[in-house]
Amino acid sequence: xxxxxxxxxxxxxxxxxxxxxxxxxxxxxxxxxxxxxxxxxxxxxxxxxxxxxxxxxxxxxxxxxxxxxxxxxxxxxxxxxxxxxxxxxxxxxxxxxxxxxxxxxxxxxxxxxxxxxxxxxxxxxxxxxxxxxxxxxxxxxxxxxxxxxxxxxxxxxxxxxxxxxxxxxxxxxxxxxxxxxxxxxxxxxxxxxxxxxxxxxxxxxxxxxxxxxxxxxxxxxxxxxxxxxxxxxxxxxxxxxxxxxxxxxxxxxxxxxxxxxxxxxxxxxxxxxxxxxxxxxxxxxxxxxxxxxxxxxxxxxxxxxxxxxxxxxxxxxxxxxxxxxxxxxxxxxxxxxxxxxxxxxxxxxxxxxxxxxxxxxxxxxxxxxxxxxxxxxxxxxxxxxxxxxxxxxxxxxxxxxxxxxxxxxxxxxxxxxxxxxxxxxxxxxxxxxxxxxxxxxxxxxxxxxxxxxxxxxxxxxxxxxxxxxxxxxxxxxxxxxxxxxxxxxxxxx
Amino acid sequence: xxxxxxxxxxxxxxxxxxxxxxxxxxxxxxxxxxxxxxxxxxxxxxxxxxxxxxxxxxxxxxxxxxxxxxxxxxxxxxxxxxxxxxxxxxxxxxxxxxxxxxxxxxxxxxxxxxxxxxxxxxxxxxxxxxxxxxxxxxxxxxxxxxxxxxxxxxxxxxxxxxxxxxxxxxxxxxxxxxxxxxxxxxxxxxxxxxxxxxxxxxxxxxxxxxxxxxxxxxxxxxxxxxxxxxxxxxxxxxxxxxxxxxxxxxxxxxxxxxxxxxxxxxxxxxxxxxxxxxxxxxxxxxxxxxxxxxxxxxxxxxxxxxxxxxxxxxxxxxxxxxxxxxxxxxxxxxxxxxxxxxxxxxxxxxxxxxxxxxxxxxxxxxxxxxxxxxxxxxxxxxxxxxxxxxxxxxxxxxxxxxxxxxxxxxxxxxxxxxxxxxxxxxxxxxxxxxxxxxxxxxxxxxxxxxxxxxxxxxxxxxxxxxxxxxxxxxxxxxxxxxxxxxxxxxxxx
Ligand SMILES: [Zn+2]
Ligand SMILES: [Zn+2]
Numbered sequence: 001x002x003x004x005x006x007x008x009x010x011x012x013x014x015x016x017x018x019x020x021x022x023x024x025x026x027x028x029x030x031x032x033x034x035x036x037x038x039x040x041x042x043x044x045x046x047x048x049x050x051x052x053x054x055x056x057x058x059x060x061x062x063x064x065x066x067x068x069x070x071x072x073x074x075x076x077x078x079x080x081x082x083x084x085x086x087x088x089x090x091x092x093x094x095x096x097x098x099x100x101x102x103x104x105x106x107x108x109x110x111x112x113x114x115x116x117x118x119x120x121x122x123x124x125x126x127x128x129x130x131x132x133x134x135x136x137x138x139x140x141x142x143x144x145x146x147x148x149x150x151x152x153x154x155x156x157x158x159x160x161x162x163x164x165x166x167x168x169x170x171x172x173x174x175x176x177x178x179x180x181x182x183x184x185x186x187x188x189x190x191x192x193x194x195x196x197x198x199x200x201x202x203x204x205x206x207x208x209x210x211x212x213x214x215x216x217x218x219x220x221x222x223x224x225x226x227x228x229x230x231x232x233x234x235x236x237x238x239x240x241x242x243x244x245x246x247x248x249x250x251x252x253x254x255x256x257x258x259x260x261x262x263x264x265x266x267x268x269x270x271x272x273x274x275x276x277x278x279x280x281x282x283x284x285x286x287x288x289x290x291x292x293x294x295x296x297x298x299x300x301x302x303x304x305x306x307x308x309x310x311x312x313x314x315x316x317x318x319x320x321x322x323x324x325x326x327x328x329x330x331x332x333x334x335x336x337x338x339x340x341x342x343x344x345x346x347x348x349x350x351x352x353x354x355x356x357x358x359x360x361x362x363x364x365x366x367x368x369x370x371x372x373x374x375x376x377x378x379x380x381x382x383x384x385x386x387x388x389x390x391x392x393x394x395x396x397x398x399x400x401x402x403x404x405x406x407x408x409x410x411x412x413x414x415x416x417x418x419x420x421x422x423x424x425x426x427x428x429x430x431x432x433x434x435x436x437x438x439x440x441x442x443x444x445x446x447x448x449x450x451x452x453x454x455x456x457x458x459x460x461x462x463x464x465x466x467x468x469x470x471x472x473x474x475x476x477x478x479x480x481x482x483x484x485x486x487x488x489x490x491x492x493x
Numbered sequence: 494x495x496x497x498x499x500x501x502x503x504x505x506x507x508x509x510x511x512x513x514x515x516x517x518x519x520x521x522x523x524x525x526x527x528x529x530x531x532x533x534x535x536x537x538x539x540x541x542x543x544x545x546x547x548x549x550x551x552x553x554x555x556x557x558x559x560x561x562x563x564x565x566x567x568x569x570x571x572x573x574x575x576x577x578x579x580x581x582x583x584x585x586x587x588x589x590x591x592x593x594x595x596x597x598x599x600x601x602x603x604x605x606x607x608x609x610x611x612x613x614x615x616x617x618x619x620x621x622x623x624x625x626x627x628x629x630x631x632x633x634x635x636x637x638x639x640x641x642x643x644x645x646x647x648x649x650x651x652x653x654x655x656x657x658x659x660x661x662x663x664x665x666x667x668x669x670x671x672x673x674x675x676x677x678x679x680x681x682x683x684x685x686x687x688x689x690x691x692x693x694x695x696x697x698x699x700x701x702x703x704x705x706x707x708x709x710x711x712x713x714x715x716x717x718x719x720x721x722x723x724x725x726x727x728x729x730x731x732x733x734x735x736x737x738x739x740x741x742x743x744x745x746x747x748x749x750x751x752x753x754x755x756x757x758x759x760x761x762x763x764x765x766x767x768x769x770x771x772x773x774x775x776x777x778x779x780x781x782x783x784x785x786x787x788x789x790x791x792x793x794x795x796x797x798x799x800x801x802x803x804x805x806x807x808x809x810x811x812x813x814x815x816x817x818x819x820x821x822x823x824x825x826x827x828x829x830x831x832x833x834x835x836x837x838x839x840x841x842x843x844x845x846x847x848x849x850x851x852x853x854x855x856x857x858x859x860x861x862x863x864x865x866x867x868x869x870x871x872x873x874x875x876x877x878x879x880x881x882x883x884x885x886x887x888x889x890x891x892x893x894x895x896x897x898x899x900x901x902x903x904x905x906x907x908x909x910x911x912x913x914x915x916x917x918x919x920x921x922x923x924x925x926x927x928x929x930x931x932x933x934x935x936x937x938x939x940x941x942x943x944x945x946x947x948x949x950x951x952x953x954x955x956x957x958x959x960x961x962x963x964x965x966x967x968x969x970x971x972x973x974x975x976x977x978x979x980x981x982x983x984x985x986x
Binding site: 017019023031032044218219234275 | 506509510512513516517520524525526527528529531532533535536537539540543711712713714715716727728730731768
């Protein structure tokens with residue numbers, strides 16, 4: 001076997017264990033009774049150790065070295081690049097640091113679940129400072145591989161190739177217009193009145209499944225189930241999404257299902273010939289979110305699609321809808337703009353404000369420009385400036401609201417807004433090829449899916465993130481498309 | 494660490510991977526969409542290889558050796574005995590033979606799925622002869638560890654310590670009275686007439702869950718789901734049973750659920766302190782079946798329990814039951830005796846005939862006294878003699894009906910009837926301690942469960958099978974209890 005073939009065989013083995021980890025992880029969230037938790041988490045931890053040890057196998061380094069003198073096709077070269085990325089990420093940190101961060105992160109996250117409820121910033125701060133210290137240490141080690149700043153090294157874990165210099169530009173642009181935009185959008189909209197009603201879970205499930213099918217989800221290779229925190233899990237051959245149901249509001253589950261279906265169609269659309277290899281996996285967190293947000297924001301919440309969505313809702317929920325329910329009401333509800341404290345509840349207009357705030361804080365925190373104890377004051381100041389809201393003394397709904405920082409996942413937040421921007425830019429590129437609104441009005445998602453399949457799904461990780469966007473749309477990430485999208489939908493421009 | 498502690502740590506690691514295999518196996522049968530099958534079976538195969546390699550780790554041999562000079566408690570001694578059994582079973586066969594048998598078995602089983610439908614004995618025979626040849630080779634290697642015959646070595650895999658000499662005696666006894674017994678029982682019963690009805694799956698599921706709770710299943714540590722072939726899977730901390738529903742007959746699913754609940758309560762009742770070790774696992778296939786058959790035959794189908802069962806059925810299916818449904822009708826249906834070709838459809842009276850027939854054939858086949866091509870003639874002769882039925886030319890419903898032999902699982906069949914006999918003997922032992930019928934009439938299963946918990950569940954694999962039965966009941970396996978049980982229920986004696 002050539003060195004490249006050795007690499008392929010080894011990464012295929014890792015992939016098999018990752019497959020089992022994905023299924024058991026899904027099971028843990030969607031199926032497992034509470035009494036199974038202890039034994040399961042021990043079994044999963046053992047599997048993670050095994051996968052990590054396979055991923056650190058020193059022979060990978062030798063094979064990567066030897067593969068450099070092989071003649072490789074373009075795909076194989078990309079494959080080797082992604083294997084090298086995986087190997088470097090798995091091996092660069094000293095084991096001591098990996099373990100210390102895992103322990104500190106688990107401790108901080110666990111305590112946070114209670115501390116957040118109790119608004120206990122001082123209690124949280126003690127654990128959190130330890131997480132920050134270890135994350136800075138991690139970032140410093142990772143940054144030694146040629147990143148401009150410590151934070152850039154963390155960003156690269158979630159959005160390979162994207163830099164803080166690039167984000168400073170993109171997010172800096174958004175900051176110049178977003179606060180005014182939000183004001184105008186909020187003022188423009190008419191008052192929302194939704195009559196109380198009751199939507200049985202079984203009917204909502206059928207609506208969700210019908211929409212999944214309409215959006216191209218392949219039920220022969222996936223499922224829809226229920227979990228407390230909705231997610232898209234499983235493997236590309238068997239992609240499993242979850243949702244949660246509120247019987248007084250069908251929109252939350254419906255939009256959640258469509259969002260996760262976007263994630264799932266990306267997974268199901270990845271090239272099967274490369275499925276077992278790093279190069280055959282989804283490109284990045286941001287590109288993943290671009291697919292879910294394309295489905296949710298560019299399709300489901302689009303005015304051109306309202307009649308189609310309305311018809312699906314009526315077909316499955318006719319017996320439960322308020323008498324005054326109409327396509328206009330539906331559209332009004334799914335295009336509502338509202339300032340709020342909580343990121344996960346935010347609409348697409350206010351969401352970037354939440355992300356930019358977090359980006360600026362975590363960037364400065366990891367780079368050592370600020371300290372953990374400065375968070376509440378900075379949060380308060382930025383919320384006031386971007387959203388006009390005060391979080392003074394309200395840590396629970398302020399800097400303690402998210403799970404991401406508790407275990408040191410710094411660099412993750414930008415992916416959400418990058419995803420929204422990529423989605424808008426993809427939509428604009430599509431518009432140059434065919435009439436997207438017309439397709440949406442007809443409920444014909446095939447041309448949209450074909451475009452995504454060709455330009456995103458089939459690309460897997462063959463290109464770096466920025467290059468994927470450039471090849472797909474003709475230019476690098478350009479936040480103007482996002483701005484234009486919002487202006488058209490919310491300011492009628 | 495002492496050698497024993499090393500063993501405990503190593504087997505605990507194996508157990509964690511086995512946990513994941515159990516959950517993913519359950520998922521494969523109960524949750525997985527068809528498109529996930531290929532990738533899953535590859536991932537499961539990789540996991541099996543990993544578990545096998547951990548189970549064959551040569552250090553186990555060294556630790557077992559060293560542990561012999563340690564001072565060990567009684568439990569630790571039993572634990573070492575079961576570890577040694579596991580190590581010996583994992584290592585005794587040459588890898589070449591393991592692989593050849595796996596390939597031949599998979600090929601034979603796969604082809605059998607079509608060949609059985611086509612009644613194609615000649616086609617099946619070609620593959621089957623290969624499986625028999627390799628199974629004989631396996632049995633010969635295993636028999637070298639002190640078993641009386643080649644077949645005894647295979648039997649020991651499923652029913653440790655039980656010998657063919659013992660079975661010749663037990664089954665030989667049954668053969669003397671069973672054919673006449675069946676004739677009498679069939680003649681005695683009145684004709685069964687069941688009105689057509691329709692039982693929605695959702696109502697049947699609620700009935701099943703209610704009965705599971707009544708029979709002591711712990712839903713915090715398990716689930717009920719649907720699969721084509723009902724089974725009890727998962728792990729002792731998270732035990733998962735499945736059933737399948739026919740909407741024209743609720744009894745099949747109801748009795749199936751109760752049967753699997755017996756298996757599950759055994760798993761859930763195993764001592765948690767030993768859960769990760771071989772000594773903490775269920776004792777044998779026969780003891781496992783004794784628990785499911787205790788629940789099904791000694792409780793659910795018992796006349797003393799009919800009113801309680803009837804009440805549960807009425808509570809959940811009242812809207813769907815025929816007008817003439819009564820406790821007498823219910824009892825008549827669940828105590829019906831009928832001669833038939835198919836083992837899995839057999840009632841408890843005719844079932845042993847099916848098992849003894851298979852036992853005699855597989856014993857002689859593995860010991861080389863007969864050849865694969867003799868099967869149809871032997872089957873025909875024994876079916877005629879034990880059940881008065883002719884299977885001439887009907888291979889599909891004759892010697893090709895079961896999956897067990899297709900992949901070489903010789904030695905498995907006796908467990909079914911051993912289970913029925915152990916269950917009857919346990920019931921008789923219980924009767925000496927308290928009035929079982931009275932408890933059943935009151936629907937109070939606690940004393941029965943306590944007895945099983947103390948004498949079977951908590952014993953796990955601390956004792957050898959025969960010793961477990963002796964300690965629990967005061968004597969070794971005695972088929973008279975089974976005969977008395979049948980005579981009381983079916984001949985009114
Ligand atoms: Zn998402
Ligand atoms: Zn059973």
